[in-house]
Amino acid sequence: MLAAAGVAPGETLCVALSGGVDSTVLLHILARLRGRCGFTLAAAHVHHGLSPNADAWLEACRASCDILGVAFHPFRVHVRRDDPAGPEAAARAARHAALARVPCDWLAFGHHQDDQAETLLFRLLRGAGVRGAGAMADVERGTPGRLRPLLGLRRAQIAAWARARGLTWVEDESNADERYARNLLRHRVMPVLEEAFPGTVPVLARAGAQFREADGLLGDLARLDEAACGGATLERAKLLLLSDERVRNLLRWRIRAMGLEAPARARLVEAVRQLRAAPEQALRLPLGAAVCCAYRGRLWLEPEGGRAVHGTTVWHGEAELPWGAGRVVLAGAVGEGLSRAVLDRAREVVLGPRWAGLALRAGVGRPRRSFKNLCQEAGIPAWLRDGLPVLSVDGAAAWIGEFGVAAEFRCAPGEPGVVPIWER
Structure with a gap:
């Protein structure tokens, strides 16, 4: 599985080590494989402070890593018990934020097939769509990537492997608390389903894989539709x-x-x-x-909240300048756009937002129009105006996105010019 995921010699794998049987077994298996596969192994433990046993769990994880010669990264986080999202969600968010700080190429988790089935059922009961119903993937590429090498195994198989090798692990007492939705599913709902429908867990796990496949196809369709509709x-x-x-x-x-x-x-x-x-x-x-x-x-x-662009950028001849989530391309041309000679003589050329008193003359002999009047006449809605880019030359507006080049800065026929193009 590691080779199929693309784990390369010299890369670092970090086990998300809770101290429970699943992550403990994963740690020991990877410790056995590191010499053969050539990767460096580390482990990270997140101390949530929610259990009176949390200090003991951290020390147990540290001891396991010391015995195996594995680099250990402990994290202490604060979890609000009154978090609006609930303590489970708050603890999960804090855990993932801590793990994201580990210097590694891959994070490895001890999730198994029973976890997969419970996750699928939990998400469906919360109204998840195809993507959410895909539950967990065994390989997720990213920085770092994520691996779940035990996803095809049942919980009982993992525990049996651990007992056969005399491993010790910690038991989180909160896993028995049925006030938490996942525990309720695990201890009361899943046993009933498995009794009525033998094979429930592998069937649900297979369904998750099919949902992930469908989600991938929907992504392919979206890419095709995006290209057919003009791109970004x-x-x-x-x-x-x-x-x-x-x-x-x-x-x-x-x-x-x-x-x-x-x-x-x-x-x-x-x-x-x-x-x-x-x-x-x-x-x-x-x-x-x-x-x-x-x-x-x-x-x-x-x-949301990203419309107004408040910063300014001085132009030094670059082919493009950043603007919000997009850019303004400054393309060379002949006989159109801004006069290159005027730009070269200018003390300062700046791309920035509108300012008080901004005005522009759209054509020779035409009156200067205020920015507000230009927008009203063009039907530009108020919500779009703060995001319009303005290119100023020595403090005077030479070009405004949606309106074009000011008459006094316009390129003469046959003269080298620069055409600003706003790409959102």
Whole structure:
């Protein structure tokens, strides 16, 4: 499994070591394999402080690592017992945040087939979609990657292996507390299901694998739909030719690709309804952690609260400058855009946000128009205005995204020029 995952000689594997039987067995198995496979082994233990036995568990993990000659990384975290998400979720978040600080190439977890079945059932009961129902993968690539080498084994098999080799481990008393939803499933629901339907655990584990496969195919479909609709900034008309289901799938996939949590299905349903009801109207549709923006035939997603861009960047001749989540490309041209000679003579060329009193003359002989009037005449909604990039030359506006180049900075026919292109 390690070779199939791509674990290379010289890389570091770190076991998430709780001290329970599952992670203890995983630690011992990997300790046996490290010489043959050439990886370096470490272990990390997170002390949550929720149990009176937490100090003893940490020392037991340290002792196991000392015996095996494994580098040990202990972490002490604070978990609020009154966390709105519940103590389970709070402890899990604190644990993952601590493990993310371990210097390693792979994190290895002792999850097994019973954990997989319980996770699938738990998520389905909470209304998970295809992605959530995929439960846990045996290999997740990333920085670091994640491995679950025991995922195909039952809990009883792992415990039997440990007993046969005389291993010792700690028992977390909270695992018997049925006030926690997962423990309730483990101790009361799963035994009933297994009695009524022999093979429940492997069947649920197989279903999780099928859900993960389906989620991968939905991702492939989203990539195809994204390319067909214009790429990063989507063409609204082409997007609305897709079925509602495919539009929602694409938006959900794009939000996850931004590293944000996917919104509830009801929000996506309402967003697609509004897009279809007003196909030409400028819209800003909140989707939880992200916002769906539609304007002038284009549609894009941005983080909630990420519209206004307050920083400035001095231009020194670069081909592009960052702007919010996108960029402004400054492409060379002849007879169009900004006069290159004017830019070369300028003391300072700056890309930044609008300022008080900002105005621009769109054509020779035409009056200067205030930024507000330009936006009103062009129908640019208020929510988009703070995010418009402005290129200033020695303090004067030379170009504004959506409006173009000011007349006094425009390139003459046949003259070298620079064309600013805003890519959201």
